[in-house]
Amino acid sequence: MNMTEHRIHVAVLAGGPDAEREVSLMSGRAIAAAINAFGRFTAQLHVLDHLTADDLSAIEGDVIFPALHGPWGEGGPLQRLLEADGRPFVGAGAEAAEIAMDKIRTKEVSRRTGVATPPACVLTSIDDHCAIEPPLVLKPIDDGSSVDVLICRSTEEVRGGRAQLHARRRRIMAETFIPGRELTVGLVGDRAGSLIEITPGVEFYDYEAKYTRDDTRYTVNPDLPAEHARLIKDDALRLYRAIGCRDLARIDFRYDDVTDPSRPTWWMLEVNTMPGFTSHSLVPMGEAAGGVPMPLLCTRLVEMALGREAASGGGTKRSRD
Numbered sequence: 595m596n597m598t599e600h601r602i603h604v605a606v607l608a609g610g611p612d613a614e615r616e617v618s619l620m621s622g623r624a625i626a627a628a629i630n631a632f633g634r635f636t637a638q639l640h641v642l643d644h645l646t647a648d649d650l651s652a653i654e655g656d657v658i659f660p661a662l663h664g665p666w667g668e669g670g671p672l673q674r675l676l677e678a679d680g681r682p683f684v685g686a687g688a689e690a691a692e693i694a695m696d697k698i699r700t701k702e703v704s705r706r707t708g709v710a711t712p713p714a715c716v717l718t719s720i721d722d723h724c725a726i727e728p729p730l731v732l733k734p735i736d737d738g739s740s741v742d743v744l745i746c747r748s749t750e751e752v753r754g755g756r757a758q759l760h761a762r763r764r765r766i767m768a769e770t771f772i773p774g775r776e777l778t779v780g781l782v783g784d785r786a787g788s789l790i791e792i793t794p795g796v797e798f799y800d801y802e803a804k805y806t807r808d809d810t811r812y813t814v815n816p817d818l819p820a821e822h823a824r825l826i827k828d829d830a831l832r833l834y835r836a837i838g839c840r841d842l843a844r845i846d847f848r849y850d851d852v853t854d855p856s857r858p859t860w861w862m863l864e865v866n867t868m869p870g871f872t873s874h875s876l877v878p879m880g881e882a883a884g885g886v887p888m889p890l891l892c893t894r895l896v897e898m899a900l901g902r903e904a905a906s907g908g909g910t911k912r913s914r915d
Contacts, residue, residue: 604629604637604896605655610672611644612664613741621871622661625892628871629659632889635896645672650679657899658683659892661871665736668868669695682899686867690838694865697735697767700837704862707836709829711862712848714769720760728752729771734763745771772861774850777816779830780869780877781843782891783898786827786834788880791816812876814883818849819858826860837865841898844869844877 606629608622609615622639629637640653642662658681662668670692676683686694693699697714704711715725716735724730732755733743742763744755752768759766776792795809815823830845844866851858869877871888881891 602635602656604635604657604659605653606637606639607642607658607660607662608639609642610662610664610667612666613737614663617870617872618662618667624871625659625661628889628892629896632893634893645675647675647678650675657681657896659896660685663868663870665695669736682903684895684899685841686839691867693837694867695736697864700865703836704833707832709833709862712770712772714767717756717766717768720756724752724768726768726770731769731771732756732759733767735765735767772848772850773852774848777826777847777849778876779827779845780880781830781834782881786831788814788883789816789823789826790814790876790880812879814880822858833862833865839867841895842877843867
C-alpha cells in the first residue's frame with residue numbers, strides 16, 4: 595500500500611462485557627484523542643458490548659487498537675477474533691493474552707524464567723484446603739484492576755473472604771501476602787520503562803485507589819538501590835519475552851524491605867497485556883516521564899502493529915476508502 599495515497603485509519607475498540615468496562619471506555623477515549631492529536635493517523639472510537647466476527651468485519655479501519663481490559667477483552671477471546679480478522683492490531687496475540695490473564699499460568703512461566711513470585715494455590719470451592727497461611731491475598735485468577743481482591747490477616751478473615759468470593763467466582767487464588775512497597779514497570783516495544791512506586795491512601799491499591807480516589811501517590815523512579823531497580827526491570831523484560839507479549843505490558847511487583855531490611859527482595863505479582871490509558875494510568879505516566887507524551891506513545895504503538903504487518907509481507911486487510 596502506498597502510504598502517501600491512503601491515510602491510515604485506526605479503529606479503537608472499548609467497552610466490552612468485562613468488569614472493567616468503564617475503565618476501558620476511559621482508555622479508549624483517551625487513545626483515540628491522542629492518536630488524532632498527533633496527526634499521523636486518524637482514529638475513531640467504537641464502543642462494544644460484545645463482538646462477533648461479523649461485527650468486527652463491519653468496523654472500518656486499517657489497524658485495530660483494542661483498549662479493553664478483563665478476561666474477554668484482554669485475556670484471549672477478543673484476540674482470537676482479531677487474529678482471524680487478519681488486520682494488524684496493537685497488543686498481545688491470543689496465546690500470550692491467555693497466559694497473562696491467568697495468574698497461575700503467569701506464575702508458572704515466571705518461576706521457569708527465574709523471576710520470583712509469591713507462593714499461591716487455586717481454590718475452586720469453599721471446601722478446598724488452602725495451603726497458604728495468613729496473612730494472604732485472595733483474588734480472582736483471571737481478572738484485573740484489583741477487582742475482588744481481599745487481604746486476609748487471620749483464619750476468620752480467610753473464611754469470610756472465601757465465602758464472599760466463591761459465591762461469584764468459579765476459581766480464586768490464595769497468595770502469600772508480601773509486605774513492603776508496590777512497584778510497577780511499563781514495557782513498550784522491547785524496552786522496560788520507568789519504575790513507578792504506588793502509595794495508596796488506603797490499605798492497598800484497590801479499584802477505587804486506581805481510578806477514583808485522589809489520594810494515591812505515584813513516584814516515578816523511586817528511591818531504590820540502583821542495582822535493584824535495574825534487576826527489577828530486567829526481570830520484567832525477561833518475563834514479558836517469555837510469555838510472548840508484544841507492543842506493551844505492565845508488570846507489577848512487591849518490594850519487600852520490611853521482612854529483612856538489610857536484604858530487600860522483590861516478587862512479581864501479575865502481568866497486564868493491555869494496561870490502562872486513563873488519567874491515573876501508569877504506562878502513559880512512566881513514558882511521559884521518559885519524554886514520550888501520550889500522543890506519541892499511542893502513535894508508536896500503532897506503528898508497531900503496522901511494522902509487524904509489513905515485516906510479514908502483508909498489507910492492511912482493507913482501506914477505509
